[in-house]
Amino acid sequence: MDWRTAAAWFIAMDVALVIALLAAGQLGVLRGSVPSDLGVTGGRLKAPSTSPNSVSSQANLHAGHPMQQAAMVAPLPLRGTLGQAMAQVRTAALSQHGAALVSERPDYLYLQYRSRWLGFVDDAEFWADPSAGVVHVRSASRIGRKDFGVNRARVESIRKALAAL
Numbered sequence: 794m795d796w797r798t799a800a801a802w803f804i805a806m807d808v809a810l811v812i813a814l815l816a817a818g819q820l821g822v823l824r825g826s827v828p829s830d831l832g833v834t835g836g837r838l839k840a841p842s843t844s845p846n847s848v849s850s851q852a853n854l855h856a857g858h859p860m861q862q863a864a865m866v867a868p869l870p871l872r873g874t875l876g877q878a879m880a881q882v883r884t885a886a887l888s889q890h891g892a893a894l895v896s897e898r899p900d901y902l903y904l905q906y907r908s909r910w911l912g913f914v915d916d917a918e919f920w921a922d923p924s925a926g927v928v929h930v931r932s933a934s935r936i937g938r939k940d941f942g943v944n945r946a947r948v949e950s951i952r953k954a955l956a957a958l
Contacts, residue, residue, distance in 0.1 A: 825935025833901060833920050842933050843858075844939070847931065847944055848933075849933075850868035868927035869951065869955060878921055879919075886902060886951055893907070900921040903916070903917070913936065915940070916932070918930065
C-alpha cells in the first residue's frame with residue numbers, strides 16, 4: 794500500500810469514527826445514568842466526583858475526598874428572600890445551553906445539561922442555605938474522567954448572570 798492509499802484509509806476511518814460517535818451521542822448512548830443519591834442530606838449536596846469532572850461549593854465538607862481542593866467552587870450569593878433568590882438562580886441556570894429543569898422545591902433545584910453534539914449529560918443541583926446566606930451548588934458530569942472545565946465554566950457563567958440581574 795502506498796502512502797496515498799494509507800492516508801486515504803486513515804482519513805476514511807477517522808471520518809467513520811466521528812460519524813459513529815455523533816450517532817451514538819444523538820441516540821443517547823453517551824447520556825449516562827441519573828445518580829440515585831442526588832438531593833440534600835443533612836445539609837449537604839452529594840460529594841464531588843472522584844475524578845476531575847465536577848465542582849461543588851461544599852467540597853470542603855468531604856474531608857479526605859481526593860478531589861476536595863480541585864472541585865471547590867464558591868457558593869452563589871443568596872440575594873433577597875429565599876423565593877427571590879431561587880427564582881434568580883432558576884432563571885440564570887436555565888439560560889445556559891442544554892438546560893432542562895428536572896426538579897424544583899422552594900430551596901432546591903435540579904437541572905440536567907445536555908451537550909449539543911454528543912449528548913453528554915451533566916447534573917447540577919442548587920440548594921439555598923439561608924442561615925449561611927448562600928446557594929450551594931454542585932455540577933458534575935455523569936460519564937468520563939474529565940470535563941475540560943465545563944462544569945466550572947457553567948457555574949461561573951451562572952454567577953455572572955446572577956450579578957447582571
